[in-house]
Amino acid sequence: MRMTRMTMLLAGAAALFVTTAARAEPVTLEVWTVSPPDYHQTMAAEFEKANPDIKINVKVVQFPDVVNDLARAVATGGAPDVTYVDNPDIALLVSKGLLTDLTPMVAASSIVKPADIYPGPLSAATYEDKLYAVPRGANTIALYYNADMFKAKGLDPEKPPTTWDEFHKAAKALNDPANNVYGLAFSAVGTEEGTFQFLPWLQMAGGDYDKLDTPGGIKALEFWQTLLDEKLASPDTLVRGQYDSTATFNAGNAAMVISGPWELPRMSKEAKFDWRVAMLPLPEPGAPRASALGEGDNVVLAASEHPAEAFRFVEYMYSQMPRVWNEFGYLPASKVSVSDPQYAAAFKTFDESMKFARNRGPSPEWSKISKAIYTAVQSALTHQSDAATALKTAQATIDGLPGR
Secondary structure, three states, X not given: OOOOHHHHHHHHHHHHHHHHHHHHOOEEEEEEXXXXXXXXXXXXXXXXXXXXXXXXXXXXXXXXXXXXXXXHHHHHOOOOXXXXXXXXXXXXXXXXXXXXXXXXXXXXXXXXXXXXXXXXXHHHHXXXXXXXXXXXXXEOOEEXXXXXXXXXXXXXXXXOOOEHHHHHHHHHXXXXXXXXXXXXXXXOOOOHHHHHHHHHHHHHOOOEOOEXXXXXXXXXXXXXXXHHHOOOOOHHHHOOOHHHHHHHHHOOOEOEEEEOHHHHHHHHHHOOOOEEEEOOOEOOOOOOOOEEOEOEEEEEEOOOOOHHHHHHHXXXXXXXXXXXXXXXXXXXXXXXXXXXXXXXXXXXXXXXXXXXXXXXXXXXXXXXXXXXHHHHHHHHHOOOOOHHHHHHHHHHHHHOOOOO
């Protein structure tokens, strides 16, 4: 049956309406985050309001399970479009083909400028000269110290230790076994946290994650041995993480502690004394600075059906970097101005330290490299082997890893 002109027009209009309606349907992005989820939930709500064409579902996953959960989700077709990833895991995920190469998107972006990102976070986001991630923030470690104890022991709190020798002397002066006070607290636990704390000392002495058995590396590990052998640090340094070692400091049972900015809210409530923050001491004047790089990145999964929209969300989150310190407790990963920062003196020190924070890796074999490092540290500190032998054994393990 032949259609009249009016019928054809009506049919065309209906088809146009259906097509337009289909195009108007918002894109839905699946986003994974880790506890606490407030950062991504806040960012998602703000982004949705400014971008009504994009809807975002935020799912909370457990931090230790992110990599395995992503691999399973990709295999079953349930992968997110965007997820948070701990910075040492980027290389592993790239090696498995799970992440989108963001290099061309970043090159076209007026917001994400790699030149503005600090070297450590930029290195963590890069693998084989391609950018696969955008930092959401960062953290690092520094030296907290009890200024009241410094004064009581005749030390100048305006002049915290700047070298390993000064640090050792300060720890000895502050050590007060009769009053259950150690000179310092830190974490040498046999986990990633132990590696995280040891790497800066190794790197300041001229070594690195894949260059352990050097004179500087041996010197660094022997220095840690001295701190424990002289009982300047508690024996449970070997079994407790950073949270517990900082609790010792907060309670007044350690005069100094090595930890990060994540402790500031708790410390401001628990520590009933004048506490301050200084850069990690150097092996000797003029030695290169180093600090640990923590926190992670936002990535776009290679399986995403909406990579352009996903990158728009990642781009928006990066644009909010000036807020992350005050609102979420992360250090900025790039050169931004933070208005009226909380804990202003501590922020100044940690922000300076971020310039020297170094990536863990990059290597797809990071978990095995880290295990080799913290195993060596534990072996030397418990005198199962000397520092040189422990590091040589770890080096051999690392050298034998494929694609490191």
